[in-house]
Amino acid sequence: MSFFMIDELKRNPMADFEIAVIGAGVVGLAIAARLSRQHPSLVLLEKNEKYGMETSSHNSEVIHAGIYYAPGTLKARFCIEGRDELYALCSTHHIDHRKLTKLISATNEAELNKLESIRQNAEKNGVTLEFLDKQAALRLEPNIRTEGALFSPLTGIISVHGLMDYFFHTTNTNGGTIQHRCRAAGIRKENHGYEIDLDEDGQRSSITSEIVINAAGLGSDLIAEMVGIDIEKENLKLNYVKGSYFAITPSKSNFVARLVYPVPANEGLGVHALKDLGGKLKFGPDVEYLEGRTLDYRVDETKRHAFAESIRRILPGIDDEDITPDMCGIRPKLQKKGGPARDFVIVHETERGLEGFVNLIGIESPGLTSSPAIARYVEKLLF
Ligand SMILES: Cc1cc2nc3c(=O)[nH]c(=O)nc-3n(C[C@H](O)[C@H](O)[C@H](O)COP(=O)(O)OP(=O)(O)OC[C@H]3O[C@@H](n4cnc5c(N)ncnc54)[C@H](O)[C@@H]3O)c2cc1C
Structure with missing residues (x-):
């Protein structure tokens, strides 16, 4: 059990949480905001002191139109769906953006x-x-x-901080829990889900969750490794x-x-x-x-x-x-230097015997544009 308090009302009968999302970048936040509507027994674990301090705050902040991606790829599909959703979200919730062209x-x-x-x-x-x-x-x-x-x-620019703030507040309002300075350090499959070892400023503890969503960005291949996936062999090393x-x-x-x-x-x-x-x-x-x-x-x-x-x-x-x-x-x-382009990897890992474990690996550009569409897709994979 973690030293952070789990609200008795949110406690899940089978595990501490129904859903644990690892990584509070724009993608993890979008997923948490979406899933917490129906599943408030959700915790979002972030190793840094605040959400969105890595790739999500070091990018071009462009809402891409969906021009270059190979037709039929997840990148093409989610970029276009996400683009339209982002423009709608920005208008409805007053998130700073401009359709600059x-x-x-x-x-x-x-x-x-x-x-x-x-x-x-x-x-x-x-x-x-x-x-x-x-x-x-x-x-x-x-x-x-x-x-x-x-x-x-249709190309535009967006305040990614404005967008992440919106997802953060939505998750909170829905009753989800966001835990900063909390690194996922190990994961084991259990009968009713997964046990996640946590490192909170050097203090070790653990929580259990029925579902785990790996949205750890630059650390996502290492999270996949924690559940026994051979990332070298499976071509998932970042x-x-x-x-x-x-x-x-x-x-x-x-x-x-x-x-x-x-x-x-x-x-x-x-x-x-x-x-x-x-x-x-x-x-x-x-x-x-x-x-x-x-x-x-x-x-x-x-x-x-x-x-x-x-x-x-x-x-x-x-x-x-x-x-x-x-x-x-x-x-x-995921693309090696000089190697062929790679698509996003977004998989519910049932074929590896990991029911309830979703990997998101290689979420490079257009990951920001795609974030709301990726969240919807992850929801469909699980429910
Ligand atoms: C130079 C550059 C320009 C880009 N420009 C654009 C653009 O204009 N438009 C666009 O659509 N996309 C763009 N992108 C892509 C976009 O920024 C990313 O796809 C998106 O930010 C990825 O978000 P994320 O949430 O997956 O990852 P991240 O923002 O990296 O979030 C992952 C989070 O997981 C946390 N984490 C990692 N390991 C652990 C652990 N063990 N325990 C707990 N937490 C952990 C990290 O601290 C981090 O906060 C660009 C990317 C780059 C690098």
């Missing part, structure tokens, strides 16, 4: 040809993009380098892939009015122009596979020139001195 800009003949395949892929996902010739693109964004562009009317951003000097922050992306070349969408809700213009994220699993959120200042060069591909009027290191995030990627 986006251009994907081609700078030469070869890239112009690629625009058509991007447009067709988006179309298969049910996303309509408008082709703009050079003049039309420049009318929207006079400072960019372009030979033609795709216009995405790669930590850093993405850094540089901010543009405020005097040039109005060089673009919307998000402007290059035509993607390799892994990632390419360093692109992002505006945040405060009007700050930044560029990023790049793609850097890390050797270890340390969460080092410093931005490497020596990347400045390489960044400025990438930025000038889109925005020629930016000098090296116009940019400063801003922030970075770390992607929990």
